[in-house]
Amino acid sequence: MSSDSTNGPGTTSGARTPLIELSGITKKFGAYAALDDVNLTIHEAEAVGIIGDNGAGKSTLVKVLSGVYPPSGGTIRFRNKDVRFGSPLDARRNGIEMIYQDLALCEDLNVAQNIFLGREIKRNVGPFRFLDRAAMAKAAAKDISELGLTFDVNREVGMLSGGERQMVAVARALQFDPAALLMDEPTAALSAEKIRKLLELVTELKSRGVSILLVSHRFTDILHICDRIVVIRGGRVAGEMMPHDHPPAQTMAMMTEMMTGDTIDDPSGDDGRSARP
Amino acid sequence: MNPKLFSDGLLGRGAASLNPGLLIAVVIVFVVLTFASPYFLTVNNLLNVAKALVVVGIAAVGETIVIIAGGFDLSIGSTMAAAGMLAAYLVDSGAGIAVAFTCAILLGIAIGATNGTIISYFKINPLITTLAMLAIIRGLAFVISDGREIVITNQAWLSLGTGRFAGIPFIVLVLIAIYLAFAVLMPRTTFGRYVYAIGSNARAARLAGISTNRWRLLIYIICGATAAIAGLMLAARTGNARPAAAMGFELDVITAVILGGASLKGGRGAILGTAVGLILLFMINNGLTLAQVPSFWQQVVKGAILLAAVLYDEMRRGRTDDT
Numbered sequence: 337m338s339s340d341s342t343n344g345p346g347t348t349s350g351a352r353t354p355l356i357e358l359s360g361i362t363k364k365f366g367a368y369a370a371l372d373d374v375n376l377t378i379h380e381a382e383a384v385g386i387i388g389d390n391g392a393g394k395s396t397l398v399k400v401l402s403g404v405y406p407p408s409g410g411t412i413r414f415r416n417k418d419v420r421f422g423s424p425l426d427a428r429r430n431g432i433e434m435i436y437q438d439l440a441l442c443e444d445l446n447v448a449q450n451i452f453l454g455r456e457i458k459r460n461v462g463p464f465r466f467l468d469r470a471a472m473a474k475a476a477a478k479d480i481s482e483l484g485l486t487f488d489v490n491r492e493v494g495m496l497s498g499g500e501r502q503m504v505a506v507a508r509a510l511q512f513d514p515a516a517l518l519m520d521e522p523t524a525a526l527s528a529e530k531i532r533k534l535l536e537l538v539t540e541l542k543s544r545g546v547s548i549l550l551v552s553h554r555f556t557d558i559l560h561i562c563d564r565i566v567v568i569r570g571g572r573v574a575g576e577m578m579p580h581d582h583p584p585a586q587t588m589a590m591m592t593e594m595m596t597g598d599t600i601d602d603p604s605g606d607d608g609r610s611a612r613p
Numbered sequence: 614m615n616p617k618l619f620s621d622g623l624l625g626r627g628a629a630s631l632n633p634g635l636l637i638a639v640v641i642v643f644v645v646l647t648f649a650s651p652y653f654l655t656v657n658n659l660l661n662v663a664k665a666l667v668v669v670g671i672a673a674v675g676e677t678i679v680i681i682a683g684g685f686d687l688s689i690g691s692t693m694a695a696a697g698m699l700a701a702y703l704v705d706s707g708a709g710i711a712v713a714f715t716c717a718i719l720l721g722i723a724i725g726a727t728n729g730t731i732i733s734y735f736k737i738n739p740l741i742t743t744l745a746m747l748a749i750i751r752g753l754a755f756v757i758s759d760g761r762e763i764v765i766t767n768q769a770w771l772s773l774g775t776g777r778f779a780g781i782p783f784i785v786l787v788l789i790a791i792y793l794a795f796a797v798l799m800p801r802t803t804f805g806r807y808v809y810a811i812g813s814n815a816r817a818a819r820l821a822g823i824s825t826n827r828w829r830l831l832i833y834i835i836c837g838a839t840a841a842i843a844g845l846m847l848a849a850r851t852g853n854a855r856p857a858a859a860m861g862f863e864l865d866v867i868t869a870v871i872l873g874g875a876s877l878k879g880g881r882g883a884i885l886g887t888a889v890g891l892i893l894l895f896m897i898n899n900g901l902t903l904a905q906v907p908s909f910w911q912q913v914v915k916g917a918i919l920l921a922a923v924l925y926d927e928m929r930r931g932r933t934d935d936t
Contacts, residue, residue: 404820425822440820444813444880445806453810454821456803466801 352379354416355516355547356401356432361410363396363571370396372571374410378516383538383548385558385579388568389595394551395437397568398518401549402434403427415515425454431515435522439505443494448476450493451508479507483537499530506537516547523557535561555591559584567594631886632874639889642896650903658899660782664774664850666895667784668693669865670888672843674795675725675836677870677887679739682829683812683879684732686836687743689866691750692724693844693859698754700770700845701763701854710769718841724750725837729830747863754856762855765848774849784846791839795884808832812879864912868919869894876926894918 356378363371371393378384388394399405401412403421412419414430421427424434441450452472459468476489483503487496493504502522509517519538523531531554538561542548552558558565559579565587566576575594579587646653672689679686696717703713724746731742765771776783799805807828810818819825848854873890875882897918901911 423822424820428822434820436820440814440817442810442813442817442880445809449806449810453806453818454823456806458803467803467806469801 352382354378355380355382355414357413358401359411359413361397361400361412362408363393363400363405364408369408369571371400371407374568374571374573376566376573378547378549380515380547381542381545382564383542383550383562385562385565386549386551386568387553387555387558387565387591387595388574392568392595393571394568395520396571398434398520398549398551401427402432402518404434428455428512431513432518433509433512433514433516434518435505435509435520437521437524439501441493441501441504444492446492447480447487447489447496447504447507448473450504451476451479451489451511453508455512475511476507479511480504483507484533498525499527502526502530502534506534510541514546516549517541518549518551520551521553522550523552523554531557555588559587565591567591569595569597631883631889635872635874635886635889635893639893639896642893642900646896646900646903649900652903653899658903660785662895662899663785664782665898666891667782667788668843668847668850668859669862669869669895670788670843670891671791671846672840672862673866673869673873673887673891674791674884675839676866677873677875677882677884678795678799678808678832679836680867680870680875680877681812681879681882682808682832683815684829684832685739685743685877686728686833686840687740687863688724688728688746688750689836689840689843690859690862691747691754692721692837692840693847693862694854694856695724695750695754696721696841696844697848697854697858698758698763698856701765701848702758704765704767704770705763710767714845717845718838721837721839721841721844722834723837724840725834726830728837729833732833733826733829751856751860758856760856762853764853770845770849771852772849773846774852784849787842787846791842792884792888799884804828804831809880812876812881814880864915864919865894868915868922871919871922871926874926877923878926 354377356376358374358376361371361374361376362369374393374397376384376397386394386397396405400407401421403424403426406420406422412421414432419426419430421430421432427434442453445453448469449472452475457468457471457475458465459471460466473489480487480489480503483506485500485503487500493501496504502525517538522534526534535557538548538550542561548561550558550562562579564576565579567574574597575590577587577590582590652658672693676686676689699720700713700717703716704710708716728739728743728746731737732739773783773787778786799808807818807823810821810823811825811828811832815825844859847859851858869891870882870887871877871890872893873882873886873888875886894915897914898911901914906914
């Protein structure tokens with residue numbers, strides 16, 4: 337089932353350029369299929385929200401896209417070319433960055449060391465290649481300041497607050513000008529104020545042309561920033577919708593229906609159904 | 614004392630910084646021993662301390678790297694004995710010293726590679742893996758040598774233990790060279806950076822594209838190689854190679870590393886920290902010897918120091934984790 341092909345009236349995004357196209361993606365763990373024939377297209381500068389119950393396959397989907405899990409079947413196309421992500425490094429080389437739910441930071445390393453981990457800047461000293469610590473600290477300080485923050489990049493990440501750590505993970509993802517940013521429950525551990533700032537940042541990234549794939553349990557986050565919402569149920573795409581085409585209450589009702597398979601009354605009454613308390 | 618100097622200055626930063634408390638402890642022990650014994654602050658005594666420290670010190674370099682990377686190696690004492698035995702056997706059989714040393718270091722590399730492969734690729738606990746390797750290598754050394762020692766007659770080898778350059782024993786120069794090399798490598802190369810990253814959060818390192826298994830393998834290989842070099846230096850000092858050599862050296866090595874600030878949870882530690890830990894440990898040993906404390910009691914003191922260092926690390930990490 338192609339996600340685009342499941343679009344209802346008024347939901348087409350066909351004029352836009354596809355960035356990532358998943359076709360028939362399956363991911364099995366033993367006999368269990370966490371993803372089963374998933375088709376999904378993410379366009380350039382599009383923000384796509386992924387929702388679904390626990391165990392629906394949302395995190396598995398972003399992990400396949402970010403190279404953490406190789407798919408058991410299906411194909412991934414990136415900018416109209418078939419790609420195979422054998423590792424997170426493969427995905428990063430193609431411009432796909434991921435912000436993990438647990439942030440995946442090394443607490444004993446400082447901010448700059450975390451931002452450049454695995455992609456260190458080096459300089460030649462005679463026949464040897466040494467880390468260019470000054471260049472990395474300078475670039476990291478610039479990243480942090482561009483995010484409107486002021487903390488010292490020589491501080492160990494373990495000494496930072498939850499919100500600051502989140503921003504380190506964001507800065508690391510943005511350091512190498514990604515084409516797509518995948519975010520797995522990025523607001524789970526943040527305060528309301530920090531969530532607002534993060535969502536503003538995501539909106540700004542989208543306006544700069546970065547494609548966003550946002551996995552979240554929080555309907556409000558998704559409604560706020562996503563152009564399209566894809567619902568995953570039982571490892572398959574259960575449906576999708578354009579949140580800006582419907583009143584929020586109706587979108588919520590549609591999402592819940594797709595997540596559970598049950599009919600939910602639309603509280604706005606737009607489709608003639610009555611509100612559910 | 615300016616804390617900034619220690620957290621952000623010449624003595625290292627963050628996870629690789631020296632604990633100022635350790636330096637204060639060294640100064641206190643030094644002052645106490647200077648006043649307590651007229652023999653402590655003599656050139657001969659300090660050189661003897663330095664020579665005694667060398668063997669443990671060289672092995673401690675590899676162990677420091679392994680522990681920073683979140684691992685552990687209990688097989689270093691056995692590797693030291695096996696490397697010394699192999700080189701002595703080869704020299705005894707007419708091989709040149711260079712060939713014998715190369716083969717001994719290759720043996721250390723092979724032992725390290727075996728440890729690293731089992732730990733990295735088969736995901737077996739490093740304590741169990743290297744404990745088993747400790748028994749296997751030590752046992753093989755006894756089986757092959759039939760329990761006999763080999764007396765070293767090669768003058769070039771012996772001169773490493775007895776010779777001096779500018780008044781400094783050769784083996785101390787070897788130790789200083791190894792420490793300087795790794796003190797530069799650890800903070801300034803991707804190798805060092807990945808050692809800290811793997812020890813701090815191996816999953817994050819892997820997600821950042823670092824091949825954690827391959828780096829772990831390399832880390833255990835380095836530990837095997839430094840243990841083999843330490844074994845060769847031990848034989849140079851004692852003038853013989855024995856299958857029972859370096860038995861229990863693990864305690865001294867691990868105590869020095871933990872005392873030097875490396876965390877058993879990984880991610881923290883420094884080569885220079887281990888150097889300071891070694892100095893403190895051997896000053897205490899020397900002080901106990903000068904005070905004619907029986908050697909059995911010295912074991913008790915060493916064990917207590919290790920326990921205190923681990924408890925201190927646990928409390929420090931606990932506090933950090935709670936922030």
